[in-house]
Amino acid sequence: MRSERAKKASAKSGVIQEADQAPSSRVSAILNAAERVFGEHGYAGASMRNIAEEAGVAQALVHYHYASKDKLFEAVFERRSSKINQYRGKLLDDLFSSGRSATVEDVLTIAFTPLSKIFHGEDADNLALYVQLVATISLGSDERSRRVREKYYDPIAERVIDALHTVLPGISHEHATWAYLFSVGARQQAHALNGRAARLGAPERTSKSIAHYEQLVRFAAAGVRALVGTTRDTASKSSTVKRKERV
Amino acid sequence: MRSERAKKASAKSGVIQEADQAPSSRVSAILNAAERVFGEHGYAGASMRNIAEEAGVAQALVHYHYASKDKLFEAVFERRSSKINQYRGKLLDDLFSSGRSATVEDVLTIAFTPLSKIFHGEDADNLALYVQLVATISLGSDERSRRVREKYYDPIAERVIDALHTVLPGISHEHATWAYLFSVGARQQAHALNGRAARLGAPERTSKSIAHYEQLVRFAAAGVRALVGTTRDTASKSSTVKRKERV
DNA sequence: GTCTATAGTTCGATAGAC
DNA sequence: GTCTATCGAACTATAGAC
Numbered sequence: 455m456r457s458e459r460a461k462k463a464s465a466k467s468g469v470i471q472e473a474d475q476a477p478s479s480r481v482s483a484i485l486n487a488a489e490r491v492f493g494e495h496g497y498a499g500a501s502m503r504n505i506a507e508e509a510g511v512a513q514a515l516v517h518y519h520y521a522s523k524d525k526l527f528e529a530v531f532e533r534r535s536s537k538i539n540q541y542r543g544k545l546l547d548d549l550f551s552s553g554r555s556a557t558v559e560d561v562l563t564i565a566f567t568p569l570s571k572i573f574h575g576e577d578a579d580n581l582a583l584y585v586q587l588v589a590t591i592s593l594g595s596d597e598r599s600r601r602v603r604e605k606y607y608d609p610i611a612e613r614v615i616d617a618l619h620t621v622l623p624g625i626s627h628e629h630a631t632w633a634y635l636f637s638v639g640a641r642q643q644a645h646a647l648n649g650r651a652a653r654l655g656a657p658e659r660t661s662k663s664i665a666h667y668e669q670l671v672r673f674a675a676a677g678v679r680a681l682v683g684t685t686r687d688t689a690s691k692s693s694t695v696k697r698k699e700r701v
Numbered sequence: 702m703r704s705e706r707a708k709k710a711s712a713k714s715g716v717i718q719e720a721d722q723a724p725s726s727r728v729s730a731i732l733n734a735a736e737r738v739f740g741e742h743g744y745a746g747a748s749m750r751n752i753a754e755e756a757g758v759a760q761a762l763v764h765y766h767y768a769s770k771d772k773l774f775e776a777v778f779e780r781r782s783s784k785i786n787q788y789r790g791k792l793l794d795d796l797f798s799s800g801r802s803a804t805v806e807d808v809l810t811i812a813f814t815p816l817s818k819i820f821h822g823e824d825a826d827n828l829a830l831y832v833q834l835v836a837t838i839s840l841g842s843d844e845r846s847r848r849v850r851e852k853y854y855d856p857i858a859e860r861v862i863d864a865l866h867t868v869l870p871g872i873s874h875e876h877a878t879w880a881y882l883f884s885v886g887a888r889q890q891a892h893a894l895n896g897r898a899a900r901l902g903a904p905e906r907t908s909k910s911i912a913h914y915e916q917l918v919r920f921a922a923a924g925v926r927a928l929v930g931t932t933r934d935t936a937s938k939s940s941t942v943k944r945k946e947r948v
Numbered sequence: 949g950t951c952t953a954t955a956g957t958t959c960g961a962t963a964g965a966c
Numbered sequence: 967g968t969c970t971a972t973c974g975a976a977c978t979a980t981a982g983a984c
């Protein structure tokens with residue numbers, strides 16, 4: 455019923471996006487507002503009304519351009535993730551194609567490069583809130599979180615895990631996977647903009663800065679290395695790990 | 702207006718809880734249902750209707766016992782956190798009062814002891830969902846998340862950070878804080894019950910088990926140690942870290 | 949493309965009977 | 967304590983004028 459306009463809209467905006475780089479001010483204002491509101495309050499906590507208000511447009515216009523709340527939500531990830539993953543992918547390619555001796559730090563530095571190195575100008579406005587949104591999605595167990603995760607972030611995750619396996623041939627695929635996920639978790643806490651670090655005794659940085667990128671890489675790299683040759687990574691069958699692994 | 706019944710209710714249930722251990726079946730059914738629904742969908746995504754349904758009671762009864770959605774939300778943390786923090790606090794006391802040489806692993810093992818070691822029987826039913834709820838709260842930047850975090854989890858966080866400082870005298874307070882937060886992040890990914898680890902190549906455990914508790918401790922301990930004597934921990938003023946720390 | 953107006957639903961909370 | 971019934975507000979989405 456409404457698919458007529460919805461389809462036309464998405465087709466049209468697609469053309470606009472790839473033909474010229476005109477931000478089509480209203481459309482990008484809506485997407486930016488969505489990123490902010492979703493980032494602050496999550497999917498359920500955000501409302502199309504809030505987003506329209508924040509964008510300074512009528513609520514109906516949001517539906518006209520993005521058809522539904524769910525589609526708008528995905529559009530937020532669509533815009534960011536392709537560029538992010540392309541950036542990290544290329545750096546990983548370069549790392550392994552040229553010089554030989556790549557380290558764990560190299561891989562993690564690429565995997566965790568701050569988004570402000572990837573986006574510039576007005577595209578870099580809501581990065582912190584987008585990062586918070588991704589963190590929420592990465593933990594969620596609902597269907598929507600799973601969908602977004604698998605579509606936009608699992609591919610690059612697999613690439614990084616493979617890269618870890620390359621720089622640390624002694625690590626099992628299982629341990630490399632956990633090492634990556636642990637590191638992602640550490641990174642999420644590093645990026646949390648909830649003021650907790652400052653409250654607990656770690657001085658905060660300016661609004662756009664990420665806290666301690668180097669410390670994060672150092673922490674994660676040491677953690678990853680600590681999982682090499684551990685327990686059943688080196689032929690020693692599953693012995694210790696089986697017990698006492700409860701919530 | 703409704704404060705009359707609300708106050709009476711909380712006073713009454715308080716008496717019940719400390720006098721005898723009768724779960725007052727309906728009341729605890731509501732709290733358990735709230736824990737599940739909040740855990741799965743977050744605060745905004747949960748509804749009093751869902752919770753009442755899940756508990757098998759009328760919606761008005763939820764309001765009668767807990768007065769508001771917000772109060773019910775806090776009640777979920779109230780029940781769990783006191784016992785959790787008391788448990789970890791005592792173990793930290795024991796660790797430092799008796800034998801001398803405590804290690805980073807000792808501290809992290811205590812800080813991350815699976816909840817299933819603390820709760821038993823029917824009290825251990827929704828632990829995984831509660832853990833997921835805490836993870837969400839730990840990242841949230843909204844006022845409610847901040848309130849819950851500061852009230853229920855910052856005290857034990859400070860204790861653990863102090864403990865890290867004790868077992869690693871060379872570490873600065875700032876680095877100990879980040880080390881703790883990074884570790885918490887790693888733990889959250891370890892506990893995530895969204896099936897991502899399995900999807901990415903790390904075999905899953907049975908429903909109630911936490912993935913790789915020992916690997917988590919090993920990872921985090923190595924990470925924490927890697928932050929000792931780093932950059933400006935050892936008198937070398939803020940030099941390297943200042944630049945390039947952006948989102 | 950953009951708006952106003954509104955349909956249709958779901959929400960938190962309360963009133964009041966038992 | 968527990969229920970049914972309902973109010974008023976907020977929500978997603980659509981219709982239709984411009």
